Structures are given as C-alpha cells and as structure tokens.
Amino acid sequence: MFPKARPKWWQLYLTFPLLVALFVVDSRLKVSTRAHQAVQIGIVLIVFGLIHLWLKANARALSAMDRAQLGRRVTVVRIQPHPLSAMDNGSKKRPMFQLSDSEIKGTLSDTFEMDYIDAESFKAEEYRNN
Numbered sequence: 001m002f003p004k005a006r007p008k009w010w011q012l013y014l015t016f017p018l019l020v021a022l023f024v025v026d027s028r029l030k031v032s033t034r035a036h037q038a039v040q041i042g043i044v045l046i047v048f049g050l051i052h053l054w055l056k057a058n059a060r061a062l063s064a065m066d067r068a069q070l071g072r073r074v075t076v077v078r079i080q081p082h083p084l085s086a087m088d089n090g091s092k093k094r095p096m097f098q099l100s101d102s103e104i105k106g107t108l109s110d111t112f113e114m115d116y117i118d119a120e121s122f123k124a125e126e127y128r129n130n
Helices: 010-012 013-030 035-056 061-070 124-128
Strands: none
Touching: 010 013, 010 035, 035 061, 061 124
C-alpha cells in the first residue's frame, strides 16, 4: 500500500518570502512608474501561478485530508429549555441574564469606565499597616 500522501506545505510557505524578495528587488530597480506597476503585476501573477501549481501538485493529498476530516464523528448535545413556572406565563418580560450593576457597567460600551473613589475614605496609612 502507498504511504499516505501529505501536502508539501514548505513549498507553499516559500512563496511569501519569494514575494517579499521580488518586491524588494522591484523597489531597487531604476525604472519608470509604469514599469514598476508592470513588474509588480508580473510578481503577483508569478506568485499566483506558483500557488496554482502547488495546488495541482498536492491535490491528491489535500483531497485525502478532506476525506479524513469528513469521516470524523460529530456528537450533537441537545439541551432542553428550562420550563417556565406557572407564575411566569410569558406575559411579563424577564431578563435573559441576571447581572449585578457592577458587572453591567461597561459591558455594552467600547470604553473603559472607572467609578469615582473618594480619596478621603481610603487612606493610605490604613493600608500600609496591613
């Protein structure tokens, strides 16, 4: 039996340093703006071509990886909703979460809020002795 084919990821990972190196070479060229644009388009096309070739060369291994993942077992756990009490017939709205005011503060905002602390009520001398 053939050994399991695995994608050669290192080949794909080399495309990024190659892309960077080609752009560095392009930045050092003494050509016009249009020529720089043409070179950059060429670099992108070369890298996409290399990725396409890598995909074709590793198609069998990638397909085997996908098939292996499809064969995995998935367990679905169904949790029944909590039954409503007789008093709560759905007519009044109740909060989904019960949080204290200190937990709610700042939960829905995107800024950090601080409560005002009275400096007189927390004296440093009291805490130094502890």
